[in-house]
Amino acid sequence: MAIQTTSPARPRPRAASSGPSRLALSVALLVIACLVLGPLLILLRTALTPPDTFPLDGWEFTFDNFRTILASSELPTLLLNTAVYAFGSIIIGLVMAAWLAWLVERTDMPGRTFIRIALFTWMAVPPVILGFGWILLINPGNGILNALWSFFTGEAGPLTIYSMWALIFITGVSVTPTAFVMIGGLFRNMDPQLETAGFVHGGGRWAVARRIVIPLLMPGLLSVAIYVFIAVVQAFELPLIVGLTARIPVLSTRIYLLSTPDVGVPNYGLSAAFGILLLMIACLLMLLYFRVIGAGEKYKVVTGKAFHPRRVHLGPWAVPAFALSAVLVFLMVMPLLVLFWTSFLRFYELPTFDALTRMSLDTYREVLGRTAVRSAILNTVILVFVSSIATMALASVVSWLATRGQGWLARALDVMSFSPMAIPPIVMAMAILLLYLRTPLYGSVMILIIGHITIYLAFATRTMSSALVQLHKELSDAAMVCGAGWWTTLRRIVLPLVWPQLLNGWIWVLAHSARDLTIPLLLMTNKNMVMSTVMWTLWDVPDLPGAAALSTLLVLALLLIVVPIQLWIARASERR
Amino acid sequence: ADFDTVLEKAKAEGSVVVRVTNPSSPETHAALEKAFNERFGTSIRIEWTPQGAPQTNARVIAEAGGGTGSVDLIGLGSAEDVEALRSRGLVKEYPWADVFGKELPGIAEAVDEVIPDLRGATFNLLDAVYGLGWNTGLIKTEEVPSTTADLLDPKWNSKIALNAFFLNPLPTIAYVIGQDEMLDYAKKLVENKPILQRGSPVVMQAVSVGQAPLGIITYHGAVAAKKKGQPVDFKLFSDYVMVYQGYIYVPENAPHPNAARLFTAWLTTEGSKVAEQFEAMPRLADKDSEIAKLVAEAEKAGAKLATPTSLEEIAAQDQLRDQLTKLLTAGN
Amino acid sequence: MLAIEHIEKTYAARKGSHPVRALRGVSFEVARGDFFALLGPSGCGKTTILQSIAGLETPDSGTIRIGDRPVFDAANSVFLTASQRMLGMVFQSYAIWPHMTVFDNVAFPLVHGRDRKPREEVRKRVMAALARVKLESFADRLAPHLSGGQQQRVAIARAIVHEPRLLLLDEPLSNLDARLRDTMREELRQIVKSLGITTIFVTHDQVEAMGMADRIAVINQGEIMQIGSPSDVYFSPRNAFVANFVGRSNTITGKVTSIERSGGQTLRRVATPIGEICSTADSEVKAGEKALCIIRPQAFSAFAAGGEENIFEGALTGQTFLGDFIDATIAVGDTQLCAVFNSYDKTPPGSTIRLTVPFDRCVIVPAD
């Protein structure tokens, strides 16, 4: 038998791949590029414009903005604060989310569905307003909890919202649902045999968690950590209302205050420069992610062999576990309850029996009586449904192509779909304004939809790809061998396996799309008013009860969607 | 252009897209629309959307770059806001008195209420007069400090709500005492750990809900709060009366320029009276108004009016603002 | 060492399916150091038994004791978790951790288990275990980059590396080739015996069960059919199921016509369609009862050796070459009998074959 030797120099046939075709990959890349490249270019361009000018105002370039950010003598303090803040809240958020997700998805704890529903309820409330709920709860002056404390002890309450701890805790709590959505599904899909194999071989709970469960959830954990990191570093709402007073300045507040003054034209350049820096960090983190995830085989825990999903029997621990989770969830929902309380009053009062007598539905009547509200409701419904469905659909396809495809195309797809995350919202809104100004989309709900798809793509692809990484290749291979094309495979095999993850992600995008302010505010016309803009106008008057009432309504509307879906998921998972 | 052509064209245009933060309540909006149309026998739709001038400006500038426009009337902006558009040629002087003088006699006066640099380009719809607000449930009237200097008293440590955007309106003091003095004062004030809020309305809210017993708030905000029964009271400082003029202006790329101008002219003269019936629209120029009297009283008692008087002055404060922002975000 | 008493397990009904009674009162005991095999058809409940012993399934009732200690007792709500039971286990699905290298997989019980070892010791032991399964050179490979059989061997190495007191093996050799299986069988038995580890072994392969086990439990539909030594089970099946499951059998229906006692032996005569069959094997079937005559294909000897033998004659109707032997079908009257020939024997199809079966190789069990 003559054996011909293969010289290593011979080019490998590249067309050959069992993954999705290059065509599909390229088309997906094109769609994503259309959505993302425009804003990215504008971001870059804006970052290089001098202050006081407008994006696309002229052709003058400068690095002043970067200098302003990087040359500040307080930069080390700002960075340190930012780092402590970001890591602190990520850890709190991840730990709480992982704990809840494990209980809800992997054990027989009673009340799982309740926890799942509760986690979603407050997603639709803008962080500014929720943050104010926290202020009402624990401000050192007359925060409800402090008032309670002095009521019982006669001393001043011990809690203060103006501290690093409070800031980290509140932010941690506010990212918990996001983290839960991202890792909940991963727990759910993991083959329990992998865990039990650890127990059988003598591993304790901690060893199994540390050596088996956590490493196997790495794609999800990393995804959520990267996502939350960028989100937290960029968001200024909570650091502004809490951190500034507490004298814990972070990068985002400074940039925000410098670039978005009360008067005059915002300094887009500065914001954009900040965005560029974030983008660079995001890219680094993504590279890290790719390195860690590397051989995706490591995380393929959904197999087609003797896969027996089963729940951990908590036994006597069931009740304490539920109690603890309920307390956690209650902590998270507390500010919402305060808003709920406020919405029945003409103006905010501490909850007392006296105030109880003044409760009425007047605020609701007034809010709903506004003409703007009515058209806003319809627009909001269109906006949130279309953008959430479109986002999840696009993200599913993109992340499947990205996880199954090989080579730089797939990675480019992944990085690209994540990059909008790093663009500061005001720059993003401006970019969308500039990009779609001359199109018929301008001024319609459509433009908001496009904006939201662009913004939430990052979350959706992170969520979906960490779920898809788990699927063993042979599950989709088997479908291909049966003659199904990649689309059928995606639709019939891949998506159904991550269905709960998809639904949870969808609800997340839906809720966030309902609450997002930046894009609708800048792109607002009379025709495309949505609830969040109405809410903002109430907030800005300020009409706290009005904003609270609207928040409550949003929460109730969201519950209308969340409850049936979570019940359905619960039923479907009982079948397993 | 004469009034009749403007009116005719306005009728044809049929609507005005208004982006102002005040007046804010739906009742006021409805009443204004009704009164306006009755006054001129028109049926022009006024599309109210509350939005701050900086955001609207950004949008208008972007739209102008793209050759379109969607906003007719912007407000309430500061002088900088008007200047941002004016310097780009998006707000121009208009012969208001010539066109509307006959029909709306107050117009000439209204034009002159504005700082000289911006005359003819904008109108002062409302004066934001700042003073000290306090929560009547938390603090007794006798105890309320009366000068800005009193705020430095350690007694008020962590008890004063202030605007996080460079402590607005405190920088206006610089127009009286100079920037260095002002910065000095600000440094001391910051030592007293104020509660910083995102914007004046939220400062108002913080006082109202009891988050802070004291805060620097606007007169019209206080009036609205009191009207709702909130436990808030207001007084002017006895050393400085801080005032910002609130401007409305019509951008050059307005889709309905004639209707917009007609409405603007009417609003600043006769319309503001209509609005007054529903919510506070304080204007110092209106000597009979309560606020004008209050300010006059304070001035008699020795208070100085702290308000910008020219664009130059305002521009000179850019540095100060940056320094203030850095002061607020410097940590300890 | 291990005592199981009357465990029952019903998988609850789910939408679209009925409840499944997977175990119906299974009881057995295994002495320390014994090698015990569970043999039964697919879906009979073998894995369920093993998982119950390991603490991965909770039976509905019954008790399980390991050593002197009850690890499960439904009546008294005793339940020790899997990690407290100190076991080694090979899962039917391997359950190899995909994110670890082969070495880390195998090292897990030593590094994180009850009985931790210092680094050097871990290394030594892991490499020894890998050597036993012939995977020394794969230590640093990521587990998913192995072939099916290699993964199975990693699972075996992981189960034995810490010398557990009780070893549970769920079809541990199913993906190995015959030669490797032979070796592994020897290896496993030798490790287990030299360390005195008690072993429960699930298999569908009777050669494996026979070759390795001290005792075998044959299970059908969640019930134990027979427990005994390999030769017990093979030579004295208690019913037709066992006879057919453990090795193949010719099962001939008949009726016991008489029971005679002669020379310390009991001789049963059974009337069957292929003539009278005599048996001297132990049996409980009474005269006049319906019975099944069980004759293994190997029981036939082609040449009459003289002595007490049943003799049949028939035509060779089919032959399948299966490597080590030839599977032959011989028609005796209307009945097809199955016999095995040596692979090297070439018998022309259709030839008349004389089959001789000594009386003691015919087993009579009750027909049911």
Add this chain to the structure above:
Amino acid sequence: MLAIEHIEKTYAARKGSHPVRALRGVSFEVARGDFFALLGPSGCGKTTILQSIAGLETPDSGTIRIGDRPVFDAANSVFLTASQRMLGMVFQSYAIWPHMTVFDNVAFPLVHGRDRKPREEVRKRVMAALARVKLESFADRLAPHLSGGQQQRVAIARAIVHEPRLLLLDEPLSNLDARLRDTMREELRQIVKSLGITTIFVTHDQVEAMGMADRIAVINQGEIMQIGSPSDVYFSPRNAFVANFVGRSNTITGKVTSIERSGGQTLRRVATPIGEICSTADSEVKAGEKALCIIRPQAFSAFAAGGEENIFEGALTGQTFLGDFIDATIAVGDTQLCAVFNSYDKTPPGSTIRLTVPFDRCVIVPAD
């Protein structure tokens, strides 16, 4: 029908491991309707070959043709995706979809494949396929609620339900019990033969390979060692590896002393430690060369039948009862020979055994 030419596959090196040359120039052809078995030790590349045929792995070089059409050609960058190749496949890891019922799993190729069928037809065919694997009553069960063997049978049903032109089976029977395996073997062969489906079958079980396959390829370390009919491979192994892998063998090293031609036969005499061994089997070994004498345990006949035979005498040193036969070790001088006895034969340990092997049952292969 299927032609594979010189395919090579090297798994690239990853962190902490070397590149793995899984296939080293594999070529073979399978005729339409043939049942072709790939037999080889664990990790030799069987699954890789199958996956390459299915289009799930991309070989580095070579061509693969199915029917008249190249489905893979490295040189010309031809690559048809798995879904275009129209196959049925049983994966070594089953790849049962855990979110579907058994019915839906099996119905998939009919509902979503190339050749869609109307509802009624689907139902009929699926139930027929399930009946073939004896799982009719499990149709509505969710796939993960099955035992290991049941899942494997679902995989088989799914692979055959749409009667693909090419069927790829990767150890499809490894988790089934002997009896079920016998039945499934028959079933599979019957389906495949009646429909004329070409089948490639990976197995580690020589009985399976012998019993089912028309032709067998024996693979070792990514190379094909021998291709031939079952009896070819069994009786005329081309080298020691094949001899040992396909059934067991006694391999005795020696040296060919002379080659004689007599009566149309070639007689080789080989000097070995246990005496001279004569062989009349075909061989290419020349006189004076080192050689291996291969004698299967089954080749020994205990009684001399007269004629041309090698005769050894030795002491019975070990016996293992394996159910259908007894594995016996006989020491002839210093050499341990392996033989099989009938299970019913009781030979006392230590007895002297006379082993007789006809000349044509000794195979001589070159030593290497």
